[in-house]
Amino acid sequence: MHHHFIDRFAMRHSPIHRLDARAKLLAVLSYTVVLISFDRYTVTDLAPLAVLPLALLWFAGVPVWFAVRRVLILSPFILMLVLMSPFYDRTPQAVAFGPWHYTVSGGWLTAADISIKFALGVMALTALMCSTRFALLLEALRRLGLPQVVVMQLGFLYRYLFVLIDEAMRVRRARDFRGAALAPVGRRLAAAGGVIGTLFIRTLDRSQRIHLAMATRGYRGEPHSLCQLRFTSTDVVFLLVVALYLAACRWGYPKWF
C-alpha cells in the first residue's frame, strides 16, 4: 500500500488542480451545506446538484468510475439505514414526473434522497482530494484558521500512514505464517496484543527519531513549508460561479420552470 493509493490523481495538472486549495475547500464545503439542506421528499430537485461534482471531476481529468467506486466502497453503513426507511415511513407521497403521476410511500423517497445525497457528497469530496495535493490542503486549512498543532499532527499522520501500515502488514504476515490462526482464542488474542504492543513501542521510538531529525535540521518550534498558496482572480471567479450556481440550485430552480 502506498500513497499512490490515495494520491493517484492529485499530482496531475489541470485547470482545477491549479485553483487555490482554499477556494476548492470552501466551494466543496458550501456545496455540502446546500446539498443536505434539501427536503427529504424533493428528490428531483437534487438533479442540478449533480453538475458541480461531475464538472470538477471532468475538468480535473479524474475518471468518474474512480469516484463512483469510492461511493460504493463507503456505502454499506448508509445503505443499511437507507434500506430500513421504506419499512418505517409509509406516508403516501404524490410523485409527478412529466405527464405521469404516482403515489408512493415516503420511505422510498427518503431512501432515494439519502442515497443521492450520499453519492453526490462523496463525489464532491473525491473531486476535491483528487485535484489537490494534501500538503496544499493542509496549508489551506492552516490559513483558514485550523491551529498549527493540529495541522502538524495531520502532516505527520499523512507522512507516516503508509510507512506504519506497511510495517503492520509485514508483522501480520509473519504472525500468520507461524500459524497463529490455529491457536486457541486466548493465545490468538495475546498474539494480536503482542503485535500491536510491538508496533506501539516502535512508534514511540520512531517519533523520538523524528524529533531528533527535526532538531538537527534546525527546527525551533515553527514549521516551514514550501507550499505557497496564491489566491488569484481565477479563484475569485470560480467561487463566484459556484456561489451563483448553488444559489440557483437552492432557491431559484423550482420557480424557474
Place this chain on the structure above:
Amino acid sequence: MISPLLGMHMANELLSVPIAGLTLVIAVAAVAIAALRARRLATDDRLPLMGVMGAFVFAAQMINFSLPGMPGTSGHLGGGVLLAILMGPAAAIVTMTAILIVQCLLFQDGGLLALGCNIINMGVVPSLIGWWFYRLLLGPPSRAAAWRQYLAAWLACVAGVTAGAALVPVQAAVSGVLQVPLSHFLGVMIGVHLIIGLCEGGLTFAVIAYLRRVRPELMGLDPSGLPASVRRPGFGAVLVSLLVTALLLSGVISWFASSLPDGLEWSYRGHGYGTTGQAVENRSPAVAAVDRWQSKWSPLTDYTRRETPLGQAPGEGTAESASGWPQPDGWSSLAGILGTVVTLSLVYGAARVMRSTARA
C-alpha cells in the same frame, strides 16, 4: 471492532445543517481544550508523537484476529480507548481528531459536515469515558491483579465505545432526517457496540499486558517490582465480562422487541392513514419530545421555510392543511432533470475540448 462495521462514521445525510453546525462548534471547543492541555503536558520531543500515533492507530487496525464462534468475521482494534489509556485523554482526543480528519478528507469516510459529530462520537466521548472508567476500576496500577486489569480494560472499552455509538442515532433523530425511529436505531447501535466493546476490551487488555511486561516504565510502573511471568486475566474475569455483556444484550433486545409492536401497528394503520391523517407515529416520549423541540426551534422545519415564528410549533398558531405537502407539479421536475442532462453534456463537452487542447 468487527470488519463489516468499520464504516460507523456519521454521514452528512443523517444530519440537518443546524445540528451539524452545533456539533462542529462543540467539537472545536473540546479539541481546543484538549490541544491546550496536551501542549502543556507534552514536552517538545513529544510533538511528532501524536501525529505518528495517529498513523499507529491505522496500522493497529490492520492487525486482525478471527473471532471465536463467528467464522468469517475478524475483530480488530478501534483504538480510541487504548490511546486514552496509554497517552491520557487530551493527547488521545487530539490524535483521534487528526485521524478522523484524515479519514474524512483522504478516504471520504464520514462527511465533511459530520466531522463535528464524528469527533465527538469517536474521539472525545470514548477517550474521556474510557480513560475515566479505566482509572476508576484499576486503582493503583502497580499492584493491580490481572483480572482487575482485564475488567478495567473491558469496561472502559464497552462504556466508551457504546456511549459514542449511542450518540449517532440521537444526533440523527434530533436532525429529523431519518425515518427509522430512535428506539430501534439506538437498540441496534448499542447491541452491536456491546459486542464490539467486548472484543476491543480483550484486545486492549492484551496490548496493555504486553506493554506492562516488556516496557513497564512506559506504563508508569517500577520495572523491579513486577513479576516476570505472563499475566493472564483468569477464567472468572472473562466469564464475568461475557455474562454481563450477555445480560446487557438481552436487555437491549427485549427493549427492542417491546418497541417493535409499535412498528407493526403503524404499518397496519399506514393503509387507513388513521384518524390523525398521519401514517407514521412514534409513541416513544423521547422521540415526541425531540420532535416537539425540533418543530419549535428548527429554522427549516421539514426543509421548507417555516411559517410560524421560532418557539412556536407549526400546528399551534396557524391552521395547516391535513395533507401538509403541496402537490408537486410534474412538469417542473421533468424540466429540471432534462435541463440537468443538457447542462451536464455541455460541461462534459467543454471539459473534453479543454483537455484535448491542453494535451496538444
